[in-house]
Amino acid sequence: MGLFTKDIKTLDDLFVHTLQDIYYAEHQITKALPDMIAKATDPGLKQAFQNHLGETQQQIKLLEQVFRQHGHEPKEVTCPAINGIIDEAQEVSGEVADKEVLDAALIAAAQAVEHYEITRYGTLVAWAKQLGRPDCASILQQILDQEKSTDEKLNVIAESKVNSRAA
């Protein structure tokens, strides 16, 4: 899609544009996670990030399946939102001196990423259903459930140990 060229004429165009946006976002997340894995101190947190990296790579394949089922080649479109969220994560984590406080900051950053994904997949599921594509909706729902579960796991790690150690 070009910038301000009014290329989005239908809900279908908007659906495909948003797929391209989240497809770009998932790729950026796979690039950002190795640094977060390296920076995390708590072994459980390190492992959770590692697992999420594998899951994100799988989600990229699932998105490619949605593109093809919907008659489009997978394509990325730059997503300023995820770029801003990742920039902020890197900026804040670069400012933290203490390892245990850094773990708390990394969890907060990862949860901001998860919530971005949760909102986009929630929207995509609703639009896929509206467009009469329950097949696409079902794959997107599967990814949405994984993102919600990752967010919940990060909550548990934060509240069970990381926050109290950081305080």
Place this chain on the structure above:
Amino acid sequence: MGLFTKDIKTLDDLFVHTLQDIYYAEHQITKALPDMIAKATDPGLKQAFQNHLGETQQQIKLLEQVFRQHGHEPKEVTCPAINGIIDEAQEVSGEVADKEVLDAALIAAAQAVEHYEITRYGTLVAWAKQLGRPDCASILQQILDQEKSTDEKLNVIAESKVNSRAA
């Protein structure tokens, strides 16, 4: 906080930094909402954005109360995440030709903003409790509940009429 100067040494520093981040974000949201109100076609959506503008202005006052209760003057720190989310909202809405598709795009954009706020306030509530500040946690929880309720209202507007009209 300076960039990469390792100014965040404690969870308390991280809490204050994140308060400054969301304080900046809320100000940016009050600047972005009038344009979204102007662009929305559905009267219920226009009204929901209008109500949220009033609520956001109130939330800024509540955040100032949290800053002061915690012994700090209210201060903004640039938040690349909200800037990216708002840039993307403006970019996508500038590309949509059809008014009813635009309403669907505006709701998706507003929900991305809400989810950013939900994750940040969720984190701030947890940290405030950990830091022994139930008074701050209680105000932040009040804002968090409002953000969740706004997100839910937008869901209802999308699913009850906007998405089907856009399709």
